[in-house]
Amino acid sequence: MKKLTFSLCTLAFVALSAAAHAATLSGCGSCLGSTYTITDSPTGTANQYDIFLNVNTTGYSGSSMDLLNAVSLKLVPQTSDISSVTLLSGPTGFSSTVNGGISSGGCDMSGGGFFCSQDSSGGLAVGGSGDIYNFEWVLTLNSGSNLLLSGDSLKASYITASGKNAGLTSEDFNLSGTPAPTPEPSSLALFGTGILGAASIFRRRKQFGSHA
Numbered sequence: 597m598k599k600l601t602f603s604l605c606t607l608a609f610v611a612l613s614a615a616a617h618a619a620t621l622s623g624c625g626s627c628l629g630s631t632y633t634i635t636d637s638p639t640g641t642a643n644q645y646d647i648f649l650n651v652n653t654t655g656y657s658g659s660s661m662d663l664l665n666a667v668s669l670k671l672v673p674q675t676s677d678i679s680s681v682t683l684l685s686g687p688t689g690f691s692s693t694v695n696g697g698i699s700s701g702g703c704d705m706s707g708g709g710f711f712c713s714q715d716s717s718g719g720l721a722v723g724g725s726g727d728i729y730n731f732e733w734v735l736t737l738n739s740g741s742n743l744l745l746s747g748d749s750l751k752a753s754y755i756t757a758s759g760k761n762a763g764l765t766s767e768d769f770n771l772s773g774t775p776a777p778t779p780e781p782s783s784l785a786l787f788g789t790g791i792l793g794a795a796s797i798f799r800r801r802k803q804f805g806s807h808a
Contacts, residue, residue, distance in 0.1 A: 607734060616707040617771040617793070619636060621750060629657035630722070632750055634669065643679070643739060646673065649731040652751065653722035662754050662762040663719025666702040667731060668712035670749040671771070677741035681711045691719035693733060696758045698751040700761035710749070719755055745772035 616638070622631040633650040653664060672678060675695050685692045690713050697707030703714045713731065721727050737743070752765040 617675050617745065618772050619748070619769040619771050621769055624765075624767045626763075626767060628754065628763045628765060629653075629655040630752070630765065631655065632749070632752070632765070632767075633772065634750065635767065636671065641735065641736075642737060643737040643741065645735045645737075645743060646684075646716075647733040647735050649750075651729045651731075653720075653727045653729070654725055656723040656727070656754075658722070658754060658762055659756070660723045661757045662722055662758065664715070664722050664752060665719035665755045666698050666712060666714040666751075666753040668696075668698045668703065668707075668710050668751040670697070670707070670709040671735065671743050672709045672737060672741060673744065674708045675710070677709065677737055678711065679736040679738045681733055681735045684732045684734055687715070687720055689715040689720070690731070691716060697749075698753045698764065698766075700753070700764060701755075702753050709744075710751070712751075717719045722754065724749070743771065746770040762770075 613621065616636060618633065618635040620633045621627055631652040633648075633652075635648040637648070638644070639646055647669065649667060649669065650663065651667065652685045656662070671706065678695060681693050681695070683690060693711050693713045694703055694705055696703060696705035696712055697710035698704060698712055699706075703712035705712075711733070713733075720729055747768065748771055749768050750765065754762040754764070756762045
């Protein structure tokens with residue numbers, strides 16, 4: 597019984613601390629004053645990951661009239677590694693994703709390993725106190741493919757109010773730079789309670805079975 601409880605607790609801890617990585621780009625040469633935080637987390641389905649991007653443009657160094665109109669990530673070596681990628685949530689105007697990177701006008705559907713989402717309504721305001729945007733994609737890889745933990749890339753396209761190029765962020769980063777988050781004590785306690793309950797049920801069932 598003790599061995600079962602220990603094994604279940606070990607599995608719970610592993611599940612809580614499943615490999616997740618993050619990287620933050622701030623103050624970089626082409627960041628234009630914005631800060632980008634990229635996080636990946638396994639979904640529990642084989643070869644599938646939740647990809648999160650936070651774009652904080654409150655420090656944007658260009659014109660306050662400029663707009664953020666596209667973002668793109670490279671997290672695998674080649675486009676052929678990607679089985680599918682779907683934008684689960686994002687700012688209003690962002691509704692789809694295509695394979696490929698970014699040129700001065702937005703998503704250009706070229707560039708191995710990149711996927712890109714673009715605002716169909718023109719762009720997002722930048723430079724204001726609340727101009728912080730969050731994206732979440734589900735990225736499914738083909739069997740045998742893996743996420744890059746170094747040599748990743750981010751691109752972001754900014755345009756003027758008239759639709760002309762205002763700047764392009766293009767930076768490399770390493771997702772391996774941040775280890776998996778340590779589970780909070782409250783989360784471990786909750787898991788521990790559930791594990792002990794499951795073990796108790798298993799023990800009672802075993803007892804009843806032995807009396808049958």
